[in-house]
Amino acid sequence: MNVRLRHDAIVRSLRRNGTSTIDTLAEEVGASRRTVLRDISALRDEGYVIHSDVGRGGGLQLDPQSIQTRAKLSVPEVFALLISVAAMRAAGNLPFAELADAGLAKIEKALPPDKVKDLRAFLECLHIGQLSPLQDLSDTGKMDPDLLSAFEAAFLNRHMIRFDYRDAKGRKTRREVEPQAMLILPPLWYLVGWDPARGDFRHFRMDRISTPEALSGTTFRRRHVPFEDDVCPYSALTP
Amino acid sequence: MNVRLRHDAIVRSLRRNGTSTIDTLAEEVGASRRTVLRDISALRDEGYVIHSDVGRGGGLQLDPQSIQTRAKLSVPEVFALLISVAAMRAAGNLPFAELADAGLAKIEKALPPDKVKDLRAFLECLHIGQLSPLQDLSDTGKMDPDLLSAFEAAFLNRHMIRFDYRDAKGRKTRREVEPQAMLILPPLWYLVGWDPARGDFRHFRMDRISTPEALSGTTFRRRHVPFEDDVCPYSALTP
DNA sequence: CAAATGGTGCCATATTTTGGCACTATTTCG
DNA sequence: CGAAATAGTGCCAAAATATGGCACCATTTG
Structure with missing residues (x-):
């Protein structure tokens, strides 16, 4: 046997x-x-x-x-779990956060070293805050399932990203922006992009983005993203 | 080699x-x-x-x-991750939920079969809803780190649970209740317990519970927990 | 066609795992 | 106390498994 x-x-x-x-x-x-x-x-x-x-x-x-499991996870799955836990704990007062962190730390230790670097780079772009209670959430839609892979590629390799955006008034535009940060104001998620055509930052609600696509030929430099004081970058789990 | x-x-x-x-x-x-x-x-x-x-x-x-990781997770860690993702997705509109679910499904498949049964029993007790925006969150405290293990034991083996509770007015009482359900109204978490001494259900905010302890000699039967319509039990990830 | 590549089957050899045995240390029962 | 029941270790030969070498096949490129 x-x-x-x-x-x-x-x-x-x-x-x-x-x-x-x-x-x-x-x-x-x-x-x-x-x-x-x-x-x-x-x-x-x-x-x-x-x-x-x-x-x-x-x-x-x-x-x-x-007793231990020995599940095998793909890298995007690890990213997704990590983002979920990070967002949840930032949304406030997650019980069992220490245990979830311990689990994630183990998963992180099992990742190839360069993927850990990617993970940290990704987390640096993650900003988390509290949504104003006045926000109208009635038209919240579903996220495009291709978002994570497009975003992963775009954030990690500094590629620009192209997508179709439908704004609050229903107008559709095609955008090409530098993905500088991700802003989480539960339950809403935003892409913070520098729009070269407009020479300014723009916030895009993730559930209003469709057909995202990382532009593999392009690169950009990181800019200082002006956040308000109560929005803090997510600090990596294991120091 | x-x-x-x-x-x-x-x-x-x-x-x-x-x-x-x-x-x-x-x-x-x-x-x-x-x-x-x-x-x-x-x-x-x-x-x-x-x-x-x-x-x-x-x-x-x-x-x-x-590329796959092969992290080994303990059972409480799996519970914690699962609860985090479940709560986050219920709090609304979690991006990458499919990926996180796929990861959890893999982890679940790697668990021993009886632990999977435990997991499902645990999830059946999990009810998730939306907190009213009027709730005062100013005195939200930290959760006792022993909660999960005490709760896990209590929920899974139908043990009563004993703890010290500090109510909104700061009064301290010692309670012994049947843990019938867990209610999540992000960012607050509640234990829904049947209090035999009072003959009624009581809601306990988890961050106000201290020194929890599962009473291993006791058992109880499940009761129908009266929830409002907009609070739904969490449905297990993999059908 | 010739060279470069992935892929398979076979078998002798190298390496690792297994089983058996003798032995030690500790605890419990009578 | 002495005998029995238990965990645990070291050693070695035997069994099982992994490895390397070889011949060979199939496909693609120039």
Whole structure:
């Protein structure tokens, strides 16, 4: 039997039985006592907390808190999770934020080093604040699902971004802007772009953007984005 | 060299070079052509998308979108991430929600089956709505970090929960309630408990709860929690 | 056509994992 | 106390697995 499968079988068995002796485990998974002992040691190295009591009535016990998933996530998925948690905690008073952060920190540690750099660059563009309660939210629409990949490419590689925009009065325009920052005023999200044609910053509500596209041939330099005092850039999770 | 390390080395090399031939890779990682071919095949099985072109000028190319992390998360961390994303998306209009969901679905698939059942039971208790803009948020405090583990145990095993509560007027009481639901009105979180002593439901703001403790000897039955119409129970991510 | 590339099957060899055994240390039961 | 039950370690031969080399095939490019 495969090592991986045997480890899983041992964990399952420990979870089911509460307490098991090494010999019981060995019989259950069809391996020798010696091998099970080696597996236990390996599981401990992996982070599983397994208590042991020697003597009559003793045995092994798995701490259920220490059970770990080993999900494989793609980089955009990690970005999305991170943004969600960051936005939520900024929206105020997220319980369990420490745990969510700990999870994200682990995920971040598992990323390739240059992706971590990308992640931090992305987070630097993220500004979070509180929306005025007077804002009319009645026409809030759905976000274009292509936004994240277009934005990821645009922010990370300093590409300009082109999209169709429908403003509050329903007028449609085609825009080409430098994506300088992302502003989150829950539940609304804005792209803060420098519009070269107009020589000024413009805020675009994300749910009014359609057919976004990063212009891979272009680059731009970062500008100082004038934010009000109560809007602060998001500080990265792990310092 | 270790298989794991060699796989990592191959991925790194592919990421750095853009296009590599098998022979270049073999030289770089110090293995034979045959072994590198086997490794490429294994990486593809793991989910890496590697394009190949035969003929002069051909070679291998790694699709950067397919790079995966393999973080190991504990179960409470998964709960915390899930709650964060669920709450955020309910708070309105979370961009990239699909991606975050996809990530969570993967994580959920990697959980042991009984933990998935727990997760769903937990989510059934989660009700999410919109806070009235008139609510005074000035005295919002920090959540007790022990809340999640106490709540997890209490919700999943139907244990009563005991805690100290400080109400809006600053009066402190000690409570023992059945945790029937969790109500999220961002940015505030409430425990909805049936108080047997008072024979009625009570709402407790989570940031006013301290020293929570699941009473492991007790159980209770689920009651119908009277929610207003605009508060809906959170529906699990993967159907 | 020849050269450059990815890809497969086979087999002997190198490496790693496994099982068995002897042994130690600790606890519990009678 | 002594015997039994338990976890844990070190060592070595045997079993299993990974590796490298080779011959070979298919496709593309010049």
